[in-house]
Amino acid sequence: MSSVLFDSPGPRGRRLVMFGNVASGVVVAGVVVFVLVVLAQQGQLDPALWVAALDGRAWQFYYLPGLQNTLRAAAFATVGAVAFGVLFGVGRLSLNPLVRVLSGVVVEFFRAVPVLLMMFFLWVFFSRQLTWVPDRPYAAVVVALVLYNGSVIAELVRSGVRNLPRGQSEAALAVGLTGAQSLRSVLLPQALVAMLPAVISQLVVVLKDSALGTLIAYPELLRATQILASGEQNPLQALTVAALVFIVLNWLLSVLAHRLSLTLSSRTSGKTVEGVGIGNPVAAPVVPEPH
Amino acid sequence: MDDYFAELGELFERFNVVGAFWTNIQLTFWAALIALALGTVLALMRISPIASLRFAGTAYVNVIRNTPLTVIIIFMVLVVWTLFAVTLAPGFNDNFFRLAVIGLAIYHAAFVCEAIRSGVNTVPVGQAEAARAIGLPFLAAARLVILPQAFRGSIAPLGNTLIALLKNSTVAAAGSVSWETASTMRLMIEFRPDHLYLIFFIFALGYVVLVIPIGVVTTWLSDRLAVKR
Amino acid sequence: MRKHTIRLMAVAAAAALSLSACGGGEVGEEPTEGATTAEGGGTIRIGIKYDQPGLGYQDADTFTGFDVDVATYVADKLGYSADQIEFVESISANRETMLQNGDVDMIFATYSITDARKEVIDFAGPYFVAGQDLLVAEDNTDITGPETLEGKNLCSVTGSTSAQKIKDNYATGVNLLERPGYAECVTALGAGQVDAVTTDDIILAGLAATEANAGKFKVVGAPFSEENYGVGLPKGSELCEDINAAITEMIEDGTWEELVAKNTEGTGYTPNAELNPPTPAPCA
Structure with a gap:
């Protein structure tokens, strides 16, 4: 993509780059050696600690059940967030000013409050007020994630509809559809397709944020890892494994989101948005990429 | 009614809510500065002519943005401080505050990088061609032509990153910064569970009051500074 | 176009359902379905810590530690064999509400008897005095x-x-x-x-x-506070007397000493002898 910014380096440039690569390779290798030496001094390279963090027992009784809980929370939270997002996103596009304002207040509120505060609050709230809720830490995690990510998706829905070419709604009105009908049968379906990759990127946010559940003892991956670590006394090793699991899983989701955005762009007149996965919709670039 | 306000007074005297918010604001401010610098360097690396730099930039972004922030903050204390004995300030509280700032900056730099890259994508190809045509090498073209326009184009996503950073600064609780908002709210609720709604409302409102102006300002700036084409 | 959207949504929903069909994987533990209260026979739900080796620890698919051993002993005296016990994680901040909401029948989780807690729940014991x-x-x-x-x-x-x-x-x-x-x-x-x-x-x-x-x-071995570990019970529980009898028996038949030694092996630790073993306080 950047080829327009520079020429392919010539022989002198290539030599320079080669020299730079070798030099930085040496530096990186030096850093790695330093890290390993310090870890060895601290006794953190003791094979027993790593085996305990990697063996079948760790996976069977800690990581995998924890991961199952992480995925369970993330799956429900995503479905709930999409429902919440479509509902309030459409609410913000409503012709009724009251509905519009109310949806706006709800969406802006839940986008502004940190998920961690929301989880703490809901956890205590469920424990004290809604005692019929069966699995309360789980419910607090899911509901907090739905409220926050649902608000983000509501914004995606709204901007998705807004970013459609005007011809779409004009054509719908011209064939005699009412405003609501054109929203339902012409605009929304295209906006939803356009935002699907962004929803999958949002799933990355959901998965990462579900790790906050560890602070209210929801037995997700990070919590399970901590329990493993407190018995084996290997927090560094166990957390490294858990971090790698998160990275691989989220990376696969990001790749999926990217693929989808390429595939789906033919099915909508809007521009598919990938989102960068930080939890806020990114304004879709209006100008084509420099090629 | 008087009793109610007396109880409130007691609650606020015992817990420093304003101080807690000030902590999060400071965490956000310093982390934002470092993340902006680091993120710009990463964005330059990702569009640079040197393949190994592009690879390093891409690898950084893909690893960091897929890692839960909680894990990064825990690693700052567990690895950087505990095992490598990196001390950033003589006092314990200052030290953990700074470690949390670095952790937040490392995480959000990945998103700053992506925001700037999306800004680079708003720069028309003719601009880059013109820069090349007058003989500017890569760094000069980036510094004089591409980045100034890219920054303007990336204000909206950068604003979103700043908002996310402010909210994520609560995760510093996992890095022994126990006087920030999330920890303070938790202690207050444990101390006076009967005031649950009020306590949550105060903290939620605090964040709404902080977040909405950032959103308004960045939208205004991004409209005002957008390069009219 | 709409068909595609609906199909995509359906796929997402199906994925969520199939995940939920696997049930909640509680870390190393069976799902809680079919659990009944102590009064109904069957199983008894006991709250313990999961992350404190030596006291309450989830070790693969079993639970170990002093609290777990005491709980197992007491449950046995109440008529529940080891496989009728269902252990539930109860972290410190959540113990009172778990009892109040009936999530568990009793709690053995380094639970200090305090006056503030006695206002909302009952305690049997103490079965250990820590500091x-x-x-x-x-x-x-x-x-x-x-x-x-x-x-x-x-x-x-x-x-x-x-x-x-x-x-x-x-x-x-x-x-x-x-x-x-x-x-x-x-x-x-x-x-x-x-x-x-x-x-x-x-x-x-x-x-x-x-x-x-x-x-x-x-x-260090110079305890500077007195923490009376009790058995947390819902307010008005009828189990208190029976639990106290079981604790007394456990102390008298030497099991208590055995369990302390077993769970702190190799550390040279001995409980504060002036206060241990304790005598259970009369039930409220």
């Missing part, structure tokens, strides 16, 4: 109690008040570190970045007794 103490490196000689911590670095777990208590009452110049788990505190102690870890003595002994820590740390 706040310090864990230090095996070769440390200059830390002998909380007042010797002036200028030292001290670690405790997030949300616990034990470290703050030391700062307020014994050594105002102590530096506090809060970590999400005990393992991280112990790692910091091993690396020399903190000088001591604080919490109840028997918890510290349990940490020191883990295989990975063998011979590295010691409990």
